[in-house]
Amino acid sequence: MASGQQWVLVEMVQALYEAPSYHLILEGILILWIIRLLFSKTYRLHETNKLTEKEKEDLIEEWQPEPLAPTISKDSPYITYDVVTGPPSHKIIINGKECINFASFNFLGLLDNERVKQKALSSLKKYGVGTCGPRGFYGTFGTLALISLYFVFRDEAACFSIQKGLQASRSFIKYFKHNDMHDLERLLQEQELEDQQNPRKARVTRKFIVVEGLYINTADICPLPELVKLKYKYKVRIFLEESMSFGVLGEHGRGVTEHFGVKIEDIDLISANMENSVASIGGFCCGRSFVIDHQRLSGQGYCFSASLPPMLAAAAIEALSIMQENPDIFTVLRKKCTYVYKELQGIPGLKLVGMQFAPALHLQLEKSSGSRESDMQMLRSIVDYCMERQVALTLARYLEKEERYPPPPSIRVVVTIEQTEEDILKAKSCIQEAALTLLK
Amino acid sequence: MTADFVRHATEQPEHWPVQSQKQYDWNRENISIEIKNHRQEDFEKAPMHVAVLTYLGFGIVTLFGYFRDFLRAVGLEKRNLAQEREEQKEFVPLYQDFENFYTRNLYMRVRDNWNRPLCSLPGPVIDLMERVSDDYNWTFRLTGRTIHNVINMGSYNYLGFAENTADYLETVADKARHYGVGVCSTRQETGTLDIHVELEYLVARFLGVESSMVFGMGFATNSMNIPALVGKGCLILSDELNHTSLILGARLSGATIKVFKHNDMVHLEKELRDSICSGQPRTHRPWRKILIMVEGIYSMEGSVVRLPELIALKKRYKACLYLDEAHSIGAVGPGGRGVTELFGVNPADVDVMMGTFTKSFGAAGGYIAGKKELVDYLRSRSHSAMYTSSMSPPIAEQIIRAIKCITGHDGSTEGIRRIRQLAENTRYFRAKVKKMGFIIYGNDDSPVVPILLYMPGKVVAFAREMLERKIAVVVVGFPATPITEARARFCMSAAHTKDMLDEVLHHLDEVGDPDGEGDS
Numbered sequence: 001m002a003s004g005q006q007w008v009l010v011e012m013v014q015a016l017y018e019a020p021s022y023h024l025i026l027e028g029i030l031i032l033w034i035i036r037l038l039f040s041k042t043y044r045l046h047e048t049n050k051l052t053e054k055e056k057e058d059l060i061e062e063w064q065p066e067p068l069a070p071t072i073s074k075d076s077p078y079i080t081y082d083v084v085t086g087p088p089s090h091k092i093i094i095n096g097k098e099c100i101n102f103a104s105f106n107f108l109g110l111l112d113n114e115r116v117k118q119k120a121l122s123s124l125k126k127y128g129v130g131t132c133g134p135r136g137f138y139g140t141f142g143t144l145a146l147i148s149l150y151f152v153f154r155d156e157a158a159c160f161s162i163q164k165g166l167q168a169s170r171s172f173i174k175y176f177k178h179n180d181m182h183d184l185e186r187l188l189q190e191q192e193l194e195d196q197q198n199p200r201k202a203r204v205t206r207k208f209i210v211v212e213g214l215y216i217n218t219a220d221i222c223p224l225p226e227l228v229k230l231k232y233k234y235k236v237r238i239f240l241e242e243s244m245s246f247g248v249l250g251e252h253g254r255g256v257t258e259h260f261g262v263k264i265e266d267i268d269l270i271s272a273n274m275e276n277s278v279a280s281i282g283g284f285c286c287g288r289s290f291v292i293d294h295q296r297l298s299g300q301g302y303c304f305s306a307s308l309p310p311m312l313a314a315a316a317i318e319a320l321s322i323m324q325e326n327p328d329i330f331t332v333l334r335k336k337c338t339y340v341y342k343e344l345q346g347i348p349g350l351k352l353v354g355m356q357f358a359p360a361l362h363l364q365l366e367k368s369s370g371s372r373e374s375d376m377q378m379l380r381s382i383v384d385y386c387m388e389r390q391v392a393l394t395l396a397r398y399l400e401k402e403e404r405y406p407p408p409p410s411i412r413v414v415v416t417i418e419q420t421e422e423d424i425l426k427a428k429s430c431i432q433e434a435a436l437t438l439l440k
Numbered sequence: 441m442t443a444d445f446v447r448h449a450t451e452q453p454e455h456w457p458v459q460s461q462k463q464y465d466w467n468r469e470n471i472s473i474e475i476k477n478h479r480q481e482d483f484e485k486a487p488m489h490v491a492v493l494t495y496l497g498f499g500i501v502t503l504f505g506y507f508r509d510f511l512r513a514v515g516l517e518k519r520n521l522a523q524e525r526e527e528q529k530e531f532v533p534l535y536q537d538f539e540n541f542y543t544r545n546l547y548m549r550v551r552d553n554w555n556r557p558l559c560s561l562p563g564p565v566i567d568l569m570e571r572v573s574d575d576y577n578w579t580f581r582l583t584g585r586t587i588h589n590v591i592n593m594g595s596y597n598y599l600g601f602a603e604n605t606a607d608y609l610e611t612v613a614d615k616a617r618h619y620g621v622g623v624c625s626t627r628q629e630t631g632t633l634d635i636h637v638e639l640e641y642l643v644a645r646f647l648g649v650e651s652s653m654v655f656g657m658g659f660a661t662n663s664m665n666i667p668a669l670v671g672k673g674c675l676i677l678s679d680e681l682n683h684t685s686l687i688l689g690a691r692l693s694g695a696t697i698k699v700f701k702h703n704d705m706v707h708l709e710k711e712l713r714d715s716i717c718s719g720q721p722r723t724h725r726p727w728r729k730i731l732i733m734v735e736g737i738y739s740m741e742g743s744v745v746r747l748p749e750l751i752a753l754k755k756r757y758k759a760c761l762y763l764d765e766a767h768s769i770g771a772v773g774p775g776g777r778g779v780t781e782l783f784g785v786n787p788a789d790v791d792v793m794m795g796t797f798t799k800s801f802g803a804a805g806g807y808i809a810g811k812k813e814l815v816d817y818l819r820s821r822s823h824s825a826m827y828t829s830s831m832s833p834p835i836a837e838q839i840i841r842a843i844k845c846i847t848g849h850d851g852s853t854e855g856i857r858r859i860r861q862l863a864e865n866t867r868y869f870r871a872k873v874k875k876m877g878f879i880i881y882g883n884d885d886s887p888v889v890p891i892l893l894y895m896p897g898k899v900v901a902f903a904r905e906m907l908e909r910k911i912a913v914v915v916v917g918f919p920a921t922p923i924t925e926a927r928a929r930f931c932m933s934a935a936h937t938k939d940m941l942d943e944v945l946h947h948l949d950e951v952g953d954p955d956g957e958g959d960s
Contacts, residue, residue, distance in 0.1 A: 051717060059717045060757060065729045068669060068760045068791055069817035081627070081819070085634045087619040087833070094630060104624040104631075111620045120621045120834070121613055128561035128604045129612060129838040130802040132595035160827050164664075168692055206532050235531045275829040279622035281656060305659035305685070309804050312832060315621040397628040397826050402667075412629070 082394070087111065090418040092392050099392035100423045102413055107248055107359045108319075108329055109418040110279035116318045123314035131307045159216050160403060162241055166210065175404075178218065181226045184209070188234040207236040208268075213245030213256035217396075217407040219354025219361050221245070224260045228267075237268040247277025248359055253323050253330045277323075280316035282308045329417055333359060336424070337415045343428045344413065349439035350431070353410065362396060362410035363431070365439070372400065375409040378439065383411060385434040391427045483741070483881055490894045494924045497895055505545030542919075550896075551577050553903040553915055559586055562595040562602045564935035566912060587910065591940050593930045594914040596739075598771040598887055599858045600935030601802030601842050612837045619833035627819070631830035639836045642843050643807050647777060648787045651816070652809035654839075655824045656831040658766065658796030659685040661806030664823035666733075666762070667693035669792070673728040675715055677708060677759070679745075681738050686764060690733065696721060702741070705749045708732070712757045730759040736768030736779040736795075740921060740929070742882020742890050744768070747783045751790070760791040770800025771887050776846045776859045782885065801842040803835045858934035862887055865932045865941060872945050878952060887932040891948075892925060899926040902951060909947045 016024075051059075085093040089112045092101040110116055166173055174191075176184040195202035209231070211222040224240075231238050242255045250258025255272075257264045264270075269291050273283035285292060323329070337357045344352045344363070354361035368375055376395065383393045396412045413427075552573060560567040570585040595602065603609075615635065625631035636654060644652040655661045666689030670676060674695040678686065680702040690697050698715065700708040712730070719726050732754060734745045745763070754761045765778045773781030778795070780787045787793065792814065796806040808818060819825055846855035866887045873880055879892040893899045896917045903915045906928075917926035930944075 056713060056717050060713065063716050063726055063758065065727065065758050065760075067813075068729060068731075069811075069814040071813050072816055072820055081632050082630060083632050083634060083637060084630055088624060088630055088633070089620070092630065101630075103629060106622075106624040111622055111624060113620075117617055117620060120616050124609060124613060124616065124834070125604055126561065128563070128602045128609070128802060129835060130562075130602055130798055130804050132562040132597045132602050132798065132802065160823065164692060164823065168663075168688060203532065232527070235528075237528075237531065273829070275622060275624060279620065279624055281622055281829055281832045305657065309832075309835060311616070311834065312621055392630065394625075394629040397626065399821065399823060399826050402823070 090416065094387065094392050097387060097390065099387060099390045100419065100427065101392050101416070102419070102427055103392050103394040104416075105276040105360065105414055106279055106416050106418075107277045107333060107414070108279070108323070109416055110277070110319045110322065113279075113319070113322065115322060116279070116315045119318035120311045120315040123311045127310035129309055129311065131309060159212065159241070160399065162210060162212070163404060171208075178215075179220065179222060181223060181230070184227075185230060188230060188236065192234060207234075208239050209236050210239045210241070213240055213242040214249065214358055216244050216360065217362075219358040221249070221256060221259070221355055221358070224256055224262050228262055231266070238266070239269045239271070240267050242270055242272040243276055243283070244358075244360060246272040247323060248330070248333065249357070251330065252327045253277070274316050274319075278316050278319045280319060281312045282316065333415070333417045336417060336419060339421065340413065340415045340419075340424055343424060344431070347428075347432050347435050349435045350411075359415045361413045361415075362407075363413060364408050364410040368408065372406075372409060379409055379411050381438050382431065382434040385438065386427070386430045389430045389433075391430045393427075393431075483743075491924045494895045494926075497897055498918075498923065501546055501896075505541060508545060509541070546896075548577050550900045552580070553900060556912070557582075561604050562592060562597055564592055564597070564600065564933050564937075564940060565589050566592045566595075568907075568912065587907075590907070590910045590912045591936075591944055592912050592933075593944060594912050595933075596767070596799035596931055597802065597933045597935060598767075598800040598862055598931070599776070599802075599842070599846070599855075600933050601800070601838075601845075603802070603935070611841055612834050615837040616834040621832055621834065623830045623832065625829065626827060627825040627830045633830070633833060633836075635833050635836045635840075636830060639831075639840055640807075642840055644809055646843050646847060647793055647809050648780075649793060649809045650812045651814075652807050653815050653818055653822070653825075654797075654805055654807045654831055654836070655822075656805050656829060656835075658798055658804070658806035660824055660828065661794060661796070661808060662686050662764065663689040663692060664828070665794075665808055665818060666690055666731075668818060668821040668823060669693075669762075670695045670729055670731050673720060673725070675727045675730045676733060677711055677715075677730065678733045679703070679735065679738075681741060682733060682735060683739075683764065683766070686733050686735075695731075702738075703743055703746055705746055705753060708750075709753055709757075712753065712759065716757065730757070731762055732759050733762045733764070736763060736765035737772065737883075737886050737888060739767050739888050740890065740916065740927075742880070742886040742888040744772070744782070744883040744886055745779060747779050747785050751785060755789075761789075762792040762794065763790045765793065765795035766806075767799055767888060769795040770842075770846060770859075771862060772885055774859070776800070776855070797835075797839050797842075801839050803838040803842065805831050805835060805839070862932060862934040865934065865936055865938075868938070869930070869932060869941055869945070872941075873948070876945075876949055876952065878948075881927070889930040889932065890927040891930065892927050894924055894926055896926050899928065902928055905951050906947065909951070911944055911947055 082094050085096065088101065088104040089106065090101050090109065092099055092104065104111075174187050176187050191207065195205075209227060211227065213224075214221055222240075227238060230236070240256070245256045245259070247253045247255075249256050252258060254264075255270070256262075257267060257270075265288065267287070269285060269287040271283065271285045274280045275282075334357050337359050341352065341354070341356045341358075341361065344361070347363070349366055350363045351366050352361055353364055363379075365375055365378065369378070379395055383395060386393050394412050396407070396410045398406055400406045552571075557569045557571065558566050559569050568587040568590050570583045570587050571580045572583055573580050619633070619635070623631050623633065627636075639654055640652050643654065644650060655664075662683070662685035666676075666686070670693050672694045674693070676690045676693070676695045676697045678690055678697055678699055680699055698711055700711050715727065715730065718724060732750065734750065737744055747763075750761060753759070763779070768782075769778040770776045772779060775781055778793075779785075780790060780793075788811070791810060793809045794806065795809075797803040798805070808815065841850070844850040845852070846859070848855055863885070866885065866889075870880065870884060870889060873889065873891065881890045881892065882888065893902055893915075899915045899917050903913060906913050914929045914931070915926070916929060921927060
């Protein structure tokens with residue numbers, strides 16, 4: 001063995017002698033270059049490398065951060081909030097005073113419903129309270145989800161939760177004027193032109209239109225049939241947010257698709273929360289399994305968050321059964337909404353914003369003072385006046401600095417089926433008095 | 441430590457125990473020794489042959505995947521996933537084929553190990569609904585039979601509050617009858633109920649801080665409050681293994697994010713120094729704020745944060761600390777008050793204490809606690825307070841009841857018993873598993889026990905075999921963990937009896953040995 005190795009070595013040395021000189025020189029230079037590269041310091045453009053230790057210490061000493069949470073003045077409207085004693089049902093005890101509730105989104109009055117409570121209690125007995133885990137790990141009882149998108153056309157008045165969801169998805173967002181189909185079509189045409197110029201990119205860019213069925217900020221409805229037409233013309237998908245319209249619009253309360261008679265398969269994804277008409281907690285997403293199955297693995301709020309407590313899911317299921325069994329509650333709700341809409345017109349100094357059958361309307365100041373703060377204070381004084389007289393209202397709250405298009409300050413007026421004509425007339429007279437007394 | 445623990449536990453439970461404040465000498469050496477004395481953390485790396493086999497395994501499955509995709513494209517194999525509508529065939533495809541590659545070809549084969557439906561509460565012993573698949577896991581069919589009395593090692597039920605014994609739940613049922621289940625409004629409008637105010641007061645007292653605020657959903661607590669605290673021009677230093685909710689919150693805030701190696705204080709210090717010296721990227725203006733985000737216990741690794749060192753660092757460099765105690769609140773510490781109690785650190789030193797009620801309290805939701813200015817600021821600026829519904833009243837009552845039980849305020853020693861039981865169970869289980877020769881990660885005090893199995897095939901076989909023997913475990917693999925570190929995770933509970941643990945250990949031994957892990 002050893003002789004074999006030696007023989008190879010001899011051959012190698014011979015080869016070295018016999019190689020042409022340029023070859024050897026080249027090899028030599030290469031080896032030297034490699035050695036140099038191995039030992040040279042990596043070149044960094046970072047300036048801190050050039051700082052001495054003393055300089056670094058000085059910088060660290062000098063640096064003063066802002067306080068984590070700036071102090072808020074004691075009379076900021078945000079810290080002093082209204083506390084409700086007991087359930088926020090039709091007769092609500094707010095700040096110690098019993099009032100008629102025109103402020104909680106309990107449209108179908110299911111918050112106090114005995115059947116719903118019973119189902120919740122029996123679920124409590126069986127399953128306890130929490131689920132102790134996400135859906136994947138023995139927590140399969142209920143649901144909630146976040147979605148990931150790509151290229152989105154969004155209505156300007158879409159609510160904050162949509163804004164944040166889209167921001168998290170890191171898609172490219174274009175805004176179109178609220179409910180303005182011409183503006184949307186213009187944007188879609190622009191996009192089409194861009195696509196023609198760059199067909200490869202166009203083939204992989206998914207496009208979506210995101211709208212709400214009933215807008216929470218403006219209390220009006222989206223023109224769904226026109227949207228569906230645009231969808232097929234420009235090949236974009238529609239995502240519909242139905243938190244306000246689910247359980248409100250449509251003959252059986254199925255939402256804006258039923259209201260307009262649009263086929264539900266034409267909408268790619270519908271998401272809604274169960275905190276308004278369904279009077280529970282949580283939300284749902286529905287659509288074809290093609291879309292939903294993908295979310296089961298990639299929806300962050302679904303995969304990484306503990307599942308909904310069974311009690312709340314049971315309450316929601318019972319609420320849905322009630323909605324299916326009594327479709328006439330929707331007609332009653334619509335009648336009340338129309339009545340409230342009629343009555344609240346013509347209040348001096350305030351204008352009613354919203355559509356006839358929207359259960360959550362806004363009362364805005366006819367003439368703004370110019371400053372948002374003073375507008376809000378004015379509206380707050382009206383709310384306080386009404387609460388003194390046992391009508392519970394609330395200011396619509398927004399994070400002005402975070403919202404892209406902050407809606408003007410307003411008072412939220414909510415219609416529920418538990419309100420009687422008397423209640424509504426009382427509310428109207430309170431608001432009228434308040435406006436006459438306080439708005440000069 | 442045991443002596444301290446016993447003294448604490450027997451001292452007048454009706455008084456809120458005062459946080460013991462050890463005065464730390466900020467000499468780094470002392471702190472390291474302190475930590476070394478208290479707890480050991482091991483993270484053995486995979487042996488070479490295992491790593492190679494794992495990569496090989498993934499490679500083979502991927503090749504197979506490509507082959508099957510080809511067959512499906514050609515039409516030789518049936519496409520089992522839902523398809524796009526006929527009317528929308530010309531639309532840009534919703535999913536790139538490659539995005540689903542993992543789902544179609546790898547996850548589908550093994551997905552019977554996840555999303556197993558229960559038909560009982562998630563207590564120490566559960567009933568699973570039996571389901572079978574006739575088409576290799578594409579669809580499942582419930583047979584209608586139930587698998588009874590499966591020992592549950594997968595739910596986060598640390599203090600055993602997932603229970604439905606009648607007298608314990610009475611107050612919760614009362615509140616459900618009185619308040620109903622929903623709230624129908626946000627905290628800033630008409631959603632603040634008296635029960636929320638009571639709960640927040642109790643949580644603040646429990647943690648030993650000035651004030652707290654509760655939210656309906658734990659995930660949302662992080663993702664909606666971090667953007668309220670930091671924004672553009674701020675720096676977030678986030679641990680490598682932070683939870684998705686923390687990462688989402690950090691991304692939504694718009695701040696610059698830098699990641700430091702898991703629990704590596706040296707790396708963190710280096711990042712802090714470099715960042716302060718160089719300032720914001722490109723403009724080099726000084727940072728507005730620096731926030732260090734860590735978790736109390738990391739649920740995938742079972743490791744505990746090095747809190748005293750972190751506090752020393754944060755004080756030295758004037759940064760703020762955000763501590764997510766989702767898994768550690770109620771589960772560690774002699775009084776169940778989390779990692780601050782475990783290390784004897786003053787809770788006022790942690791700027792933002794966050795936690796969830798899902799794990800140790802058997803409810804749902806999260807909290808943020810700290811100084812009064814911080815919480816007041818959050819009440820006005822939190823996305824959650826403005827736009828989301830507040831916590832459901834019966835859930836709030838469950839948390840109130842759980843806190844009263846843990847602190848002994850309900851007049852019994854049940855809370856202390858549970859905390860002690862959890863600690864004992866953790867110690868016992870970890871010691872026994874180590875003796876068997878398995879490789880486990882994490883701190884000796886952590887009730888989360890990840891047992892390393894490394895290879896994806898083993899992990900799946902393990903889960904199925906344990907289910908046959910009526911033990912429910914959670915297994916995790918890529919992409920939730922690094923590719924060569926697939927593991928089975930056992931969650932301890934105060935409700936587990938010694939017999940249950942012995943049975944689990946017995947089966948673990950049997951299942952473990954044929955796989956060849958009997959050798960250390």
